[in-house]
Amino acid sequence: MVFKLLEAAQKSWxxxxxxxxxxxxxxxxxxxxxxxxxxxxxxRQPITAAA
Incomplete structure (x- = not known):
């Protein structure tokens, strides 16, 4: 059922x-x-990603 809901929503994306x-x-x-x-x-300051 979730697959069908996503499939229907994808049409409007x-x-x-x-x-x-x-x-x-x-x-x-x-x-x-x-x-x-x-x-x-x-x-510019170096950007580090949070762990």
Whole structure:
């Protein structure tokens, strides 16, 4: 039954806008209103993932 519910819901799903920007987001690039913010090299702080 869950499979049928997901199958029905999938018909109304749409692709994410900007899905091509996801790799940049993972790398820590900052975006402001969907526009990439270019920071000076000294302004960047390394981002570490929580365990």
């Amino acid at each position: 749409r692709r994410l806008d900007g899905h091509n920007q996801l790799p940049k987001l993972v790398l820590g690039v900052t975006f402001n209103d969907g526009i990439e913010v270019v920071a000076k090299p000294t302004d």
